[in-house]
């Protein structure tokens with residue numbers, strides 16, 4: 534029977550265990566330029582016993598930023614800042630992928646390089662709001678639909694981010710195709726009503742994601758590229774008329790490409806960062822799509838140590854990603870192994886701030 538503590542071949546890497554640290558936006562790259570710094574390096578290095586760390590979502594362009602103080606991977610200074618993080622994680626014996634991100638319509642004019650509107654596949658306003666560059670809660674604006682001739686530039690931004698991630702010393706990249714951000718907006722027909730080769734049929738809606746995955750593979754090789762998807766997720770006002778057909782197609786295409794892994798988010802904790810909206814009768818995504826993807830599958834979303842053990846033992850997933858438990862437990866791997874109690878997380882310090890709720894959660898050795 535497979536356990537969380539069996540090693541796992543994941544693309545070109547061998548993970549020492551199957552507990553993955555999920556990508557977690559913490560909005561703590563506060564200095565001008567959205568540059569990671571030594572506090573971020575400490576935070577990630579504290580969690581280096583994870584089988585794999587996936588970094589917080591990291592914008593590939595200024596246009597792709599949607600919240601204040603999220604880090605980027607489009608400037609030389611950001612790349613150098615990330616080098617502090619990768620060096621610290623590697624020195625602590627860990628492995629770390631960078632999550633490549635463009636928020637699309639989940640932005641605000643205050644984040645845009647030219648003060649223009651956020652971009653999207655179609656000019657459809659999502660419900661809800663976000664934080665402006667000066668940390669005020671603002672309603673979403675109606676985005677501007679990307680022109681067809683702008684789309685190659687988006688692919689190039691991801692390619693550039695993938696190259697910078699390599700230069701920064703990461704072990705690979707995860708393409709963020711989940712949670713209602715730009716690539717998910719293209720995938721799902723609730724947000725994509727284009728009439729060109731990037732809208733309409735499932736093949737057309739999946740085109741941008743797959744072009745970006747191919748660009749990342751050109752730089753990294755397929756064995757160091759993962760993809761995150763959230764079928765049935767409703768966060769950021771997402772919906773699709775036929776999610777099973779859509780995501781089955783996408784997973785088949787990713788199987789053909791032989792990517793290192795696919796990372797699926799269970800909709801039972803659909804609301805990603807806020808987690809307030811739990812769909813009781815949501816389908817079990819890992820189970821539903823296990824056959825559609827032939828490679829390594831990471832499952833995330835509301836796992837406890839016990840449910841994670843079961844999912845891996847049953848073969849529903851090859852590894853389990855933990856979000857909130859890794860925020861509060863830098864030594865989550867050791868605690869689960871020992872059957873020790875877990876620290877509770879403090880939701881008030883998830884986003885923004887400094888050390889508090891970031892690098893000051895105690896590990897077992899220190900808490901006894």
Ligand SMILES: Cc1cc2nc3c(=O)[nH]c(=O)nc-3n(C[C@H](O)[C@H](O)[C@H](O)COP(=O)(O)O)c2cc1C
Pocket residue numbers: 555556557558559588589590632709711712761798802805806807833834835836854855856857858883884
């Ligand atoms: C504070 C916070 C920030 C998050 N940031 C990201 C992110 O940057 N990228 C992403 O793909 N998911 C993000 N998520 C979703 C998590 O990766 C994960 O899928 C979710 O928390 C469910 O897992 P959990 O129940 O183990 O926390 C975030 C979640 C939280 C709570």
